[in-house]
Amino acid sequence: MIPIPILIIDDHPLVAGGIAMMLRDVTWLQVACACTNAADALNFLNDNTVDIILLDISLPDTDGLTLCAQIRRMHKAVKIIGLTSINEAGIISQFLAHGGNGYLLKDMGREELLEAIDAVMDNKVFLSKGANQKLLEQFCSTGDALKNAPVLTRREKEILLLLHEGLNGPQIAEKLFLSSYTIETHRKNLMQKLNVSSTQLLLKKAKECRMI
Amino acid sequence: MIPIPILIIDDHPLVAGGIAMMLRDVTWLQVACACTNAADALNFLNDNTVDIILLDISLPDTDGLTLCAQIRRMHKAVKIIGLTSINEAGIISQFLAHGGNGYLLKDMGREELLEAIDAVMDNKVFLSKGANQKLLEQFCSTGDALKNAPVLTRREKEILLLLHEGLNGPQIAEKLFLSSYTIETHRKNLMQKLNVSSTQLLLKKAKECRMI
């Protein structure tokens, strides 16, 4: 049985060494190469195929996110697992948005590394427990956040959703069989309730208050 | 040791019965009550305190999401776990946004229920494996999505981010020490690249393409 080839991209050789050590008993995985910079990695990938890439997102010569997107564009099927000390929701979501399939923190153990590899090979997204928690926390609202959000009327909610869909005033008026003046009044009331002075800020604030 | 009181809100008594059966050996948990509708649940909560609520989001008299937000406003510390057959990213994220702490699918087993209760009692967000996967999938981009996104110049990216922050043309011009005409040209070019005809649609499309 041919072992699954893995590429490690990390500017610290000790990291690659540590991972190789973790995987030395795993007969179905093989570290095909370890690169310490983006250029070497891209060169390697030009002539070689791997199934999995462990990618440090803090590289010296290239932004790891950009490299991730670059690799993803060229190799649609390769699984890319981010490797980092950064446990921030913004970076995690950006990494996935740039084509990543998984995200591990550098304090991971062997078990978690293998679990991640299993999951992405099974076409699943894998985040380490800490990263997963960080990402999920973004979705949550506290009682205070919900309490402070102003109450919108039925029509205001409707207008807000249509604005969020990208319709402008006249288009909303046409869709709801109302006057443009009416839409403008609702919009004005919405802007007053959320204490903003433009439609863009209205939508931004509404998102923050979880109204859309 | 006082067992943790749980409230079950589900319009099917069989569900509450099944959960009670799952938890019958768990001495540190106690089903305090099972309600079949929102009104009964709110009445119960007026006179009683529970630590955990298992909430079916498809209730007959009230939208489960609205009920969740309502309970959250009144009881900041209670842990609310959604209970549903719906495994859709939109509903999951809305449930969390309305104050939920966890989300279980109705095909869950006893182990997963206990794991969820442990996690939320530990102030963590818990999603069942299936729900978690559904939510994470939203963050990911394929090679095609990345390939098809138009390439933006340095200034275009900068303008886009500032528009996303809610600034209008003149404000961006002032911030970047450029002419308003220049900003409008960049905006026009952005709109052309993303094939839209308003700033709102530009921001919407940019989000879909993971540019912001």
Added chain:
DNA sequence: ACATAACTACCTGCTTTCAGGTATTTTTTA
């Protein structure tokens, strides 16, 4: 039945956006 809230519509004046271009300068690439 009355008061209140929500919804509807209107209007002026000003600002901003959008669409349609043109054109010069600077930076980058080959």
Added chain:
DNA sequence: TAAAAAATACCTGAAAGCAGGTAGTTATGT
């Protein structure tokens, strides 16, 4: 070094948005 790309700036005209209100009708709540 020259070509190409990016950045900058300009301009008109029309449409939309925003701020400032006023005001009548309908639905809801007490």
